[in-house]
Amino acid sequence: AQRTEDYKNDTFARAGGCLKPDELQPDTPEFVKQYTAYYETKRGFHPRSVNSTEGWNTTSALSFINLPFLQRSNEIQSAVMVVAGEKAHSRYFSEDAFRKLQGSNKELVIVPGATHTDLYDQLDKIPFDKIDEFYQTYLK
Known part of the structure; x- marks a missing residue:
């Protein structure tokens, strides 16, 4: 309608x-x-x-x-890094998504003290070092 x-x-x-x-x-x-x-x-x-x-x-x-987007996420073979703020209202979703992933090429990074929007543009809170290390390891 x-x-x-x-x-x-x-x-x-x-x-x-x-x-x-x-x-x-x-x-x-x-x-x-x-x-x-x-x-x-x-x-x-x-x-x-x-x-x-x-x-x-x-x-x-x-x-x-509401669709089960993560239903088949356990089939992902590519490297996956999930980054969430410790105080982000969306943190639960990041952790739920991460738990469904399989393999040793996955990493969950919880940024201490950060909120959801902090990770949009607060350069002092975005874990560039961890992101760079992950890319160097898995995305050659």
Whole structure:
């Protein structure tokens, strides 16, 4: 129904981007505050970014997130490095994904004190040394 409505209106209904800084409340979840601090400031704002502006289309592929994407991840033979922040709200997903991987060419790096968005652009928190070592070992 939404796709039909979008077609009739020659536009897409949007789900809304990040909260604006003045919309944050004391009880706003910390990860939402972190996204606002990234996408709604000079740090990460871009006028064409769906997170900075009106958000994703309500009919986007994000509804497929419930699909079992990791169902066959145990078949991956290539080297895989999973990097997550210790304080990232998404850390559980990184750890779940890593547990399903097989082989000795896999590495999980939990960055002490880092959040999800810290690993976007906080150069002092991104583990470049570990990434370089992994690439040198497995991606020759």
